Amino acid sequence: MDQLERPPEIIWDDRRAWFEDQEAQHAAAGAAAPSEQACALMIDLQAVFCAGAWAAAVILAYAIAEAQSSKRAARPQGVGEGDWKWLRALRNRLVHENPGKAAFTVEDQWMRRALWEERARRAVAIAFAALYPAPQGGEAGQKADQ
Template sequence: MNKIVSTQLLASDHMEHLELPSETWNMRREYFENLIFEYEEKGSYLVSEQACALIAEVQSCFCAGAWITVIILAFTVIDAQLRETELLDFKGNSKQLLKRLGFDARFQKLRLRRNELVHINLDSPAITVDQQWADRGKLEEEAKESIQLMLEAFFSNPGT
């Protein structure tokens, strides 16, 4: 069922979920940077320029508490990283890319979740305004899992 919502109401409701730079923001930044450091200290890696830039966006969204955006962007980083460092000339879709490179079902699950969020299904929306309010903790955990997968894929190709 469609809801008619004024854009002013929608914007103000959404903004209440986003954190301004604060102690919470700093704790999230430290969490994110510690995850990256765990991988970086293990060696050098072949990395995608675009994926690197997008990771900065993922971090900003994570610190702000924009959980849905984190999930969407995390898979975008995976796709960019794998296409630029693993299979430059690959012409297939993301599902085929993950399968060809042997990534497990967790990555396909993230791909499917991203697709649900990006491609609208009028009969069954992937996210609602009510869920944004009621499921903040669950969405945060989903965002953290997405970040873990993103970093696993990003740091999957060690340099020499």
């Protein structure tokens, strides 16, 4: 079962390089340094992302971004309105199950891994935008309706 095994080293390394590239890009453009706790949580986010735990990456990315906002569930500086609404809605669907209409299924683990990876990548980009807000903000993610 691919989901329970460590990805091949080349895949892990590709994911790690992408993650670290995102961090470097956002840190170079951002105005503030993240907190100690945010840095510690980013290490966990990188681990689950590299492992391919896509739902966990989305949930953790939201927690990191939310921690950067001044009020609970408020949009953090540096994150565009569309990105924040998308991430918050997806996180809510993942952690508050709707009986009979699961947001994430066992079938998704087998058949929709590429879609969930794309969602996780967008969530990671949003978390970095919250950690390193650019002076003029903007949209961090790639697609609006995922």
